[in-house]
C-alpha cells in the first residue's frame with residue numbers, strides 16, 4: 472500500500488459541516504411533516520454525510536444504499552456510470568431523498584435520476600453536502616438541498632476519496648499537490 476501523504480488544506484471543519492447538516496435536516500423535516508421519507512444513500516462517499524443527516528431528520532425513515540461508480544482512481548469523471556450495487560427495497564410511492572457527498576460533473580446523477588424515476592417514487596429530492604457547479608457538464612441536474620458550494624478544486628475527507636484514501640478525515644480539504 473502506498474503510504475505517501477498528500478498536502479491537504481482544511482476547507483470545511485467538522486463543526487461547520489455538522490452545523491449545516493442540522494440545518495438541512497430541519498428543512499427536510501419541515502418540508503415532509505406528516506409523511507415518511509426514504510433515503511437513497513449513494514455509496515461510498517455519502518456515508519458520513521448520510522448518517523449525520525439521517526439523525527437530524529425527525530420523520531419516519533427508511534434508508535437504503537446504492538453503489539454507482541464513475542471515478543475509478545482518477546480525479547476526472549469517466550462519464551461511464553455503472554451500478555455496482557442496486558437498492559434492496561422498492562421506492563414505489565416513497566418520498567425519495569437522494570443523498571450525495573458531491574455533485575461535480577453531474578454525470579452520476581444525470582444517469583441515476585431517470586432510472587430511479589422509472590420506479591415510480593411519490594417524489595424525488597436531491598440533497599448534497601458539496602456542489603462544484605463550475606465543473607457541471609450535466610446541466611439538467613437540479614439540486615434541492617446543498618450544504619456548501621465549493622470552487623473547482625479536488626476535495627477529500629468526510630467520505631470523499633482520492634484513489635480510495637482520505638475518506639476518514641473529519642473535515643473536507645483541498646488536495647494541494649495533484
Ligand SMILES: O=P(O)(O)OC[C@H]1O[C@H](OP(=O)(O)OP(=O)(O)O)[C@H](O)[C@@H]1O
Pocket residue numbers: 513514515516517539540541542543548571572573574575576577578579580631632
Ligand atoms: O457529479 P460527478 O462528476 O458524477 O461526481 C460525483 C460522484 O462521484 C463520486 O463518486 P465515486 O464514483 O468516486 O464513488 P465513491 O463515492 O465510492 O468515491 C461522488 O461520491 C459522487 O457520487
Ligand code: HPA
Pocket residue numbers: 542573575624625626627631632633
Ligand atoms: O472533488 C472530488 N473529490 C473526491 N471525489 C470526487 N468525486 C467527484 N468530485 C470529487
Ligand SMILES: [Mg+2]
Pocket residue numbers: 516542631632
Ligand atoms: Mg470517489
